[in-house]
Amino acid sequence: MELQRISERVRLIPGPANVGVIILENSRVLLIDSGLDEQYAKKIHELLSDYRFTVSHILNTHAHADHIGGNSFFQQLTGCSIMASPLEAPLIRQPLIQSAVLFAGAPLTDLTNKYIMAAPSRVETCKSPEISIEDIKIKVLDLPGHSVNQKGFQIEKVAFLADALFPEAFFKKQRLPFVYDPFAQLETLEKLRKMSDLIFVGGHFSPTSSIGAMVETNFSSIRDSLSFMRNFLKIPQPQDRIVKGFMDHFGLKKTNWEYFLYRATVNGYLSSLYKHGEIKFRVMENLLMWYAV
Numbered sequence: 001m002e003l004q005r006i007s008e009r010v011r012l013i014p015g016p017a018n019v020g021v022i023i024l025e026n027s028r029v030l031l032i033d034s035g036l037d038e039q040y041a042k043k044i045h046e047l048l049s050d051y052r053f054t055v056s057h058i059l060n061t062h063a064h065a066d067h068i069g070g071n072s073f074f075q076q077l078t079g080c081s082i083m084a085s086p087l088e089a090p091l092i093r094q095p096l097i098q099s100a101v102l103f104a105g106a107p108l109t110d111l112t113n114k115y116i117m118a119a120p121s122r123v124e125t126c127k128s129p130e131i132s133i134e135d136i137k138i139k140v141l142d143l144p145g146h147s148v149n150q151k152g153f154q155i156e157k158v159a160f161l162a163d164a165l166f167p168e169a170f171f172k173k174q175r176l177p178f179v180y181d182p183f184a185q186l187e188t189l190e191k192l193r194k195m196s197d198l199i200f201v202g203g204h205f206s207p208t209s210s211i212g213a214m215v216e217t218n219f220s221s222i223r224d225s226l227s228f229m230r231n232f233l234k235i236p237q238p239q240d241r242i243v244k245g246f247m248d249h250f251g252l253k254k255t256n257w258e259y260f261l262y263r264a265t266v267n268g269y270l271s272s273l274y275k276h277g278e279i280k281f282r283v284m285e286n287l288l289m290w291y292a293v
Helices: 038-050 071-078 089-093 096-103 168-174 182-194 212-232 239-249 256-275
Strands: 010-013 019-023 028-032 054-059 081-084 130-133 136-142 151-155 158-162 199-202 279-284 287-292
Touching (some): 038 054, 038 071, 054 071, 081 089, 096 256, 136 182, 182 256, 212 239, 212 256
Antiparallel strands (some): 019 028, 279 287
16 A cells, blocks of 8 residues: 655545545645545555544545445544535435445345445535635536436546546456446536546546546447447336346346346436436336336
8 A cells, every 4th residue: 555646735545446635734634535444444544644644534426335434434533524415425424325225125234245335424515616625625526427426526636536437447347337327427428528637536547647548438338338228128128137138238247235236227227218218117017117118
């Protein structure tokens, strides 16, 4: 683990989910996200302690466990304040909601693991397009799609994009990212396509000044998924058959809790296409059927 310099006030701790470090006054720092879990947060704390840094603030990009798993540890240790967007904050306060949503009911114990459900923490709601902390001004970037109300943060010339964008290596390994709303994700990618003259840091990729190719890869993933769904639903299909067809088409072999992540992604595509008037559903003999209009 290392503290990587990006600019005068901005550092990065690369990891499974990157953690940004913004240097404030009096050896205090602000974190952009907090890592996967308490064990990882302890390692971050040890690293920062080597530099005599203390965490005083955390900005959460979104409520997925790999980005907020260290919240509770740092809050108990330092009393730091935590901020998140209005629709992500409730999930950080009550992570059980995340598990319940994935299962669509009282969740299985398999869905209460650290990859889905972080420890709860107190969090304030951030509604402003800009946050001022001491002499630091932080621009809030609206980046929904991967999650309901995901935000990015720009400090100086560094833009933290969270999971709005995934690298080519991710698609080779995981095939498809989790998507809450594919049409919102397309709009976010369009915003990113127009951004320039910045250093971009993703939740899962290293700092880079060029994201054009990455944006196109992510565009292609969403469009391919939408195209498959439109064609597949030319013949009415039951819900479980759609999930299986989607996963088979993209070569996904998911079991246990990961299956529910991809089922939720499929539901996101169904919901978005329904909202845009491209598909409809009907309950027939207690069986939910979806079909293209």
